[in-house]
Amino acid sequence: MVHQTLYAADTVPHRLALWHRGLGRRARLILYGVGGIVLLVLLWQLASILFAPKRKPPPAPPVKVARAVKKDVPVTQNTIGTVVSPAMVQVTAQVGGKILAANFREGDIVHKGDVLFQIDPAPYQAVLSQAQGQLARDQATLANARLDLGRYQTLAKQNAISMQQLATQAAAVKSDEGVVVSDQANVEAARINLNWTRITSPIDGKTGAIFIQPGNVVTASAASAQPLVTITQIQPMKVSFFLPQNGLAQIQNQYNKKALIAVIPMAGAPGGSEKAPVDFVSNVVSQSTGTIELRADFPNADMRLVPGQTVTVQAVVNAIPGATLVPRDAVNLGPENSFVLVVGKDGKAHSKTVKVLNDDGVNDAIQGDIKPGDMVVTDGQLRVTSGQPVRVTKGKATPKKSDTAQ
Numbered sequence: 001m002v003h004q005t006l007y008a009a010d011t012v013p014h015r016l017a018l019w020h021r022g023l024g025r026r027a028r029l030i031l032y033g034v035g036g037i038v039l040l041v042l043l044w045q046l047a048s049i050l051f052a053p054k055r056k057p058p059p060a061p062p063v064k065v066a067r068a069v070k071k072d073v074p075v076t077q078n079t080i081g082t083v084v085s086p087a088m089v090q091v092t093a094q095v096g097g098k099i100l101a102a103n104f105r106e107g108d109i110v111h112k113g114d115v116l117f118q119i120d121p122a123p124y125q126a127v128l129s130q131a132q133g134q135l136a137r138d139q140a141t142l143a144n145a146r147l148d149l150g151r152y153q154t155l156a157k158q159n160a161i162s163m164q165q166l167a168t169q170a171a172a173v174k175s176d177e178g179v180v181v182s183d184q185a186n187v188e189a190a191r192i193n194l195n196w197t198r199i200t201s202p203i204d205g206k207t208g209a210i211f212i213q214p215g216n217v218v219t220a221s222a223a224s225a226q227p228l229v230t231i232t233q234i235q236p237m238k239v240s241f242f243l244p245q246n247g248l249a250q251i252q253n254q255y256n257k258k259a260l261i262a263v264i265p266m267a268g269a270p271g272g273s274e275k276a277p278v279d280f281v282s283n284v285v286s287q288s289t290g291t292i293e294l295r296a297d298f299p300n301a302d303m304r305l306v307p308g309q310t311v312t313v314q315a316v317v318n319a320i321p322g323a324t325l326v327p328r329d330a331v332n333l334g335p336e337n338s339f340v341l342v343v344g345k346d347g348k349a350h351s352k353t354v355k356v357l358n359d360d361g362v363n364d365a366i367q368g369d370i371k372p373g374d375m376v377v378t379d380g381q382l383r384v385t386s387g388q389p390v391r392v393t394k395g396k397a398t399p400k401k402s403d404t405a406q
Contacts, residue, residue, distance in 0.1 A: 059391070060347075060388070060389040060390050060391040061380060061384055061390055062380055062391045062392075062393045063341075063343070063349070063378075063379060063380035063381070063383075063384060063390045063393065064378050064379035064380060064392070065343055065375040065377055065378060065392050066326065066330060066376055067376075068325065068326045068370050068371065068372050068373065068374045068375075069324075070322055070323070070324060071323060071325045072322065072323070073319065073320040073323040073325060073357075073358055073360075073363075073365040074261075074316045074318070074360075075316070075317055075318035075320060075358050076263070076314045076315060076316050076317065076360060077244075077247065077314070077317055078313070078314055078315075079241050079242060079243060079312075079313050079315065080241065080310060080311070080313065081239045081240060081241030081262075081264070081311050081312075081313035082240050082241070082308070082309070082311075083238070083239055083305045083306060083307055083309040083310075084237075084238040084239070084240050084295070084307060085232045085234065085237065085238070086236065086237070086297075087203050087205070087232075087233040088230065088231070088232045088233070088307070089202050089231050090229075091116060091117075091199060091201070091228050091229050091230070091231060092226070092228060093196075093219075093220055093225065094196040095119060095124065095193050095196045095197060095220050096119075096218055097120045097123065097197065097217065097218065098120045098216070099117055099118070099119055099120075099212065099213070099215065099216055099217075099218060100118045100120055100214060101117070101118045101214050102116065102117055102210055102213070102214050103115050103116060103117070104116055104207055105207075106207060106208065106209050106210055106229075107206065107208075108207050109204075109205070109206055110201045110206075110231065111201065111204045112200075112201055112203055112204055113200050113201065114200060114201045115199070115200050116199050116207075116228070116229065117198075117199040117214075117228055118198060118199075119196075119198075119199065120197065121194055121197040121198075124190065124193045124194040124197055125194055127190045127194075128187065128191055128193075128194050131187040131189075131190045132187050132190075134183050134186065135180065135183035135187050138179045138180050138183050139180050139183075141176050141179070142173070142177055145169070145172050145173045145176045146173055148169055148172075149169045149170055149172075149173050152165060152166045152169045153166065199228065201231055202231070203231060204233060204235070205232050205233040205234060206231065206234050207229050207231055208231070208232065209230075210228065211228055211229060212226060232307055234300060234303055234305070234307070235299065235301070235303070236297045236300055237300040237305040237307070238296070238297055238298075239262060239264065239276075239295065239298060239305070239311060240294075241262070241293070242286070242289065242291035242292065242294070243291060243292060243294060243315060244290060245290050245291060245292055247317055248285070250318050251281065251292070251294070251315075251317055254318065255278060255281050258277060259316070260278040260281075260315070260316065260317065261275055261277055261278065261296075261316040262275070262277075262278050262294070262296035262314070262316075263313070263314040263315075263316065264298070264305075264313055264314075265314070266304055266311075268302075269304065274298055274304075276297055277296060278295065278296045278315070279295065279296060280293075280294065280295035281294050282294070294315065320358060320365050323357060323358070323365035324365065324367070324370050324371070325363050325364070325365055325366075326340065326363065326364055326366060327363055327364070327376075328359060328361065328362060328363055328364050329378045329379065330364070330376040330378045331354065331356060331366065332381055334353075337353050337354075337355075338354050338355065338366075339352060339353050339354060340354050340366070340377075341377040341381055341384060342370065342374050342376055342377075343376075343377060343390060343392060346389075347389050347390065348387055348388060348389050348390065349377060349384045349386065349387070349388055349389075350386055350387065352368055352369045352370055353368055353369070354366040354367060354369075355367045375392070377390070
């Protein structure tokens with residue numbers, strides 16, 4: 001068996017040689033050509049790997065930065081407030097008669113003492129003249145009675161008349177004096193009614209619509225008297241708002257320090273807002289809402305505030321002294337905490353974990369490994385990972401000033 005196996009192995013090269021001799025010259029050339037091409041391809045790929053140029057690293061992503069600053073930061077609470085007029089008066093007629101004229105136009109600004117309406121004064125002037133005439137007649141009667149009393153007193157000293165006559169004349173003088181006093185009161189009442197025909201403004205304010213136009217007759221009955229016009233005080237103007245009772249301690253502390261400020265964002269106002277100190281804190285907490293009412297007086301010099309208007313109020317209820325302040329866009333929310341990307345001197349962005357102490361919608365007061373002067377990334381964070389080089393573009397700025405910054 002071994003002898004036969006060796007014999008079969010020895011015959012393989014012999015068979016290949018016979019096959020090789022059996023191929024034609026052309027076939028051998030094609031075979032050699034294909035083998036050469038395969039070898040060249042392998043050599044080309046090897047050379048490409050060995051001598052390929054190194055890939056350039058991707059360019060540093062562009063970012064915008066801002067500088068962290070140290071600043072005292074006011075802590076605010078946002079709520080909704082209602083504009084309330086300090087005084088709103090319905091002007092009514094105190095005497096009846098025909099309205100002759102209205103000395104203002106609807107919506108005018110009037111001042112205390114300005115004549116608004118004129119009621120026909122003729123009947124009241126006549127009553128005054130009659131009362132004055134009655135007073136003059138009774139004063140003359142009193143003067144005559146006093147002269148008679150003087151004569152009676154002289155005669156009584158001479159025992160020319162009885163004491164009864166003297167007493168009677170003295171009583172007559174007293175009666176006439178009472179009549180004169182009554183007449184004087186009638187004259188004063190008639191004069192008051194005459195003055196009331198000129199209806200004047202009791203306050204400074206803005207007039208509303210005229211409810212009863214000139215030409216109509218008004219009555220002075222309190223039960224049926226209809227207002228002629230309503231006047232609303234608009235300078236100053238109060239703003240009423242409510243804050244949760246859980247911040248009552250801070251509210252009272254700031255109020256006692258005269259540091260409780262109400263801010264109303266308002267387009268067109270100087271600085272974009274109106275500010276006023278809170279001058280009223282209610283003495284009771286609403287059981288239904290758990291809030292307490294506060295009020296602030298605004299000068300309302302430009303008359304932007306209108307009674308009944310709803311406004312947004314920012315109440316400064318606390319302050320963080322020496323806080324590190326960065327733009328709100330620089331603070332990013334991570335899966336577990338907030339962080340800020342800081343561009344170091346090496347040109348790389350480094351992630352720093354921070355805690356937000358206050359957010360006013362523009363800037364954030366933060367606590368963490370951020371120092372004033374550090375450059376924080378405000379735009380382009382999505383393209384950056386911690387430790388990656390970055391390219392700072394134009395737009396570097398410090399935190400913007402918020403409406404409540406003092």
